[in-house]
Amino acid sequence: MSHISAADRIWVTGHRGLLGSAVVRRLKQTNASILTCDRQTLDVRDVASVARWVGEHRPTQIIHCAGTVGGIWANSQRPVDFFNDNCLMHISVLSAAHRHQVQKLLYVGSSCIYPRECPQPIREEYLLTDSLEPTNAAYALAKISGVMSCQFYREQHGCNFISAMPTNLYGPNDNFDLKTSHVLPALIRRFHEAKLQGDSEVVVWGSGRPRREFMHVDDLADACLFLLQNYDDGRPINVGTGIDLTIAELADLVRYIVYPEVHVRFDSTKPDGTLRKVLDVSRIHELGWSHTIELQRGLRQTYDWFAAHYQAGDIRLGTVTPS
Numbered sequence: 001m002s003h004i005s006a007a008d009r010i011w012v013t014g015h016r017g018l019l020g021s022a023v024v025r026r027l028k029q030t031n032a033s034i035l036t037c038d039r040q041t042l043d044v045r046d047v048a049s050v051a052r053w054v055g056e057h058r059p060t061q062i063i064h065c066a067g068t069v070g071g072i073w074a075n076s077q078r079p080v081d082f083f084n085d086n087c088l089m090h091i092s093v094l095s096a097a098h099r100h101q102v103q104k105l106l107y108v109g110s111s112c113i114y115p116r117e118c119p120q121p122i123r124e125e126y127l128l129t130d131s132l133e134p135t136n137a138a139y140a141l142a143k144i145s146g147v148m149s150c151q152f153y154r155e156q157h158g159c160n161f162i163s164a165m166p167t168n169l170y171g172p173n174d175n176f177d178l179k180t181s182h183v184l185p186a187l188i189r190r191f192h193e194a195k196l197q198g199d200s201e202v203v204v205w206g207s208g209r210p211r212r213e214f215m216h217v218d219d220l221a222d223a224c225l226f227l228l229q230n231y232d233d234g235r236p237i238n239v240g241t242g243i244d245l246t247i248a249e250l251a252d253l254v255r256y257i258v259y260p261e262v263h264v265r266f267d268s269t270k271p272d273g274t275l276r277k278v279l280d281v282s283r284i285h286e287l288g289w290s291h292t293i294e295l296q297r298g299l300r301q302t303y304d305w306f307a308a309h310y311q312a313g314d315i316r317l318g319t320v321t322p323s
């Protein structure tokens with residue numbers, strides 16, 4: 001148990017991304033010093049540069065949010081990038097944290113690293129009990145090695161490295177590129193553009209039957225700070241809402257918020273991916289943390305953010321890059 005104080009210097013990797021930017025917003029409510037570094041100054045995949053940077057800036061804690069991330073299509077197109085970038089990032093960050101005696105490190109994993117067929121809701125101990133979902137195996141293997149690496153550092157060197165397994169996230173600063181994004185930002189953008197163009201139909205990938213759980217990124221950022229202060233266990237811990245819905249229900253919710261008049265058509269030539277993915281969040285609930293932003297409210301807020309920034313032309317609409 002520890003409390004974040006003015007003596008803390010917390011490095012947030014990937015501070016321009018969806019999660020990293022939310023963690024920075026949350027940390028601004030504390031009196032800790034926040035350390036960030038732009039990609040032009042530091043390539044988080046570069047072991048020697050990261051070691052040097054950590055040696056110079058001396059963070060006391062690290063929240064490792066940087067990652068090469070993307071949706072079902074991007075994963076299938078660029079498996080080498082997803083694998084190499086994410087492995088190199090955790091090797092650099094964890095080894096530098098060990099070398100420079102960082103007091104605590106939080107590694108952010110992902111719910112998609114659990115086996116494809118595991119029982120639902122997914123408990124932490126199902127990790128590595130069966131085969132992975134092939135549509136994101138490269139990303140999953142990289143993230144699993146990051147989670148395991150936290151445990152290895154704990155065993156071999158006594159490092160206080162912990163890992164969180166978040167569910168699907170959404171919120172401001174997401175990637176809204178239609179090819180590479182996850183489902184929620186893609187739907188927000190599609191419905192919005194359909195409304196602007198007065199289209200009568202919006203296409204949604206797959207059958208609409210897969211079930212997914214969604215959490216607002218501000219909830220995860222809050223959980224990251226909670227875990228940094230209250231969790232010292234080597235076992236990864238799930239962070240989610242524990243509530244799932246079908247992609248068809250999700251599309252309906254977005255339609256209702258953005259453009260209620262439009263018709264939804266499912267494109268069954270696109271992959272469904274895993275059929276259900278919902279986390280068992282009883283362990284984090286027992287520790288005393290639970291989410292506060294319900295999906296409908298979070299969606300409205302994210303849509304308002306999106307619409308304002310779409311108009312201003314300053315959001316990620318076209319490319320996927322490491323965040």
Ligand code: GDP
Nearest residue numbers: 071072181182183186204205206210271272273
């Ligand atoms: P996943 O949770 O790792 O499978 O990743 P995604 O968020 O990319 O996809 C979740 C589900 O939403 C899959 O069944 C997709 O087929 C479905 N989906 C529906 N429309 C879209 C879309 O426009 N983009 C994406 N990425 N997925 C979509």
